[in-house]
Amino acid sequence: MNAFELQHICRAIPGDEGPQSLLNDVTVCFEKGLLHALVGPSGGGKTSLLRLLNRLDAPDAGTVSYAGRDLGCWEPRRLRRTVAFVPQQPHIFPGTARDNLLFGLRFHPDIVPTDQQRLSELCALSQFPPDLLSKPAEKLSIGQQQRLVLARALCLEPEVLLLDEPGSALDRPTAEALGRSLRHLCRRSVTIILVSHDLEWVRNHADQVLFMEAGELKLQCPAAAFFNRGVEDRIGRFIAGQKEALHHDG
Template structure:
């Protein structure tokens, strides 16, 4: 049995909303989710738009807390962990790269500098990381906003990796990229898993991406887990009729 990095036990997420009459109500975004994410593997989170995929990632980084249930990281309840420590251990990369004003070097060394790492050591680490994500070291002195979107996304990854995370959460990380840049990010994800042993959890709406890189699939619909399975089994013999409809492009939100 594969060891779990993250476990969710009966997790429900609610948010304020309004009904058709404009009255304030409560919307259930995720409903009694019980699942796990294997350590050292890539899990793709799939489902139609509005299923709660990105909301699930937000819970894993405590950008939101569930209304009920328990989220466990390596045996520890997320609520018992220091929030800053948690976000170093669990890094997040968004759809669009969110870089700070300043140089690429300043972006990548931001986290280490906050932790009191010596400037020379932080710079050396930045040089290693920019090479790891497939960029040249001469970009370190460039303004971050002068790079292409694909390059910025790699710098965003390097900045996250500078915190030495154990888990990477990626929310549609290739949605703003051209096909070549998207392929580079997917290759990098596989490389990070094999080289660093990272656990990666990524949301994508592109099934071919999940087929290419995922070890496991979590398929959710209307805020509920429909199927959690090894990727090969999910794509070749999905068990649930809703999974079958989704793979055939016939399942709406």
């Protein structure tokens, strides 16, 4: 079953030399309960695509539907609870980490108040250290803030998680633990669509890989098939180049 269906999406923004195309005729489906990874060179349109999926931005042309309904038919608050976006730059509110984690509940009185057990579960799922819950959120590192924002999103029990570079500020063991948590959520039918430049991580955790370049979706395929490609084309060279960069990093 498809969670999202996108048909012929185009989006452009005004530029100095006329409109700059961010997304060019993107048609794609995201299957429910899978972990989809958007990869490709910087500026290729990955973040732009993610932002359309909970209507942070709107396309100039084409349609986006979730659960068989055009996004325009969804009440915005309902949509953003169902489809949660965790940006690369975490947005933190004044107060403790716990205040931040529970922030969304005030807008959704139907959700059962979070008890200690649920709080522990949310910390475990997001890899957020529970002993930091009483700390002022703005004192946390970027990586800790990212995981806190993920916990805040999970608190509202979304059906879809949109994650922009969730592992970018994490060390390898923490990023791997987060990958295992995300797989656990997929087994509970959560659909995950994320951006990553870490192909090793993508190989370990993604079901589907989507390669984007210059605003176009060039390839969507199962992760195993993606990583078994030869180096003869542009995408193969991109994969090989990332491995090379990894070796140079040590």
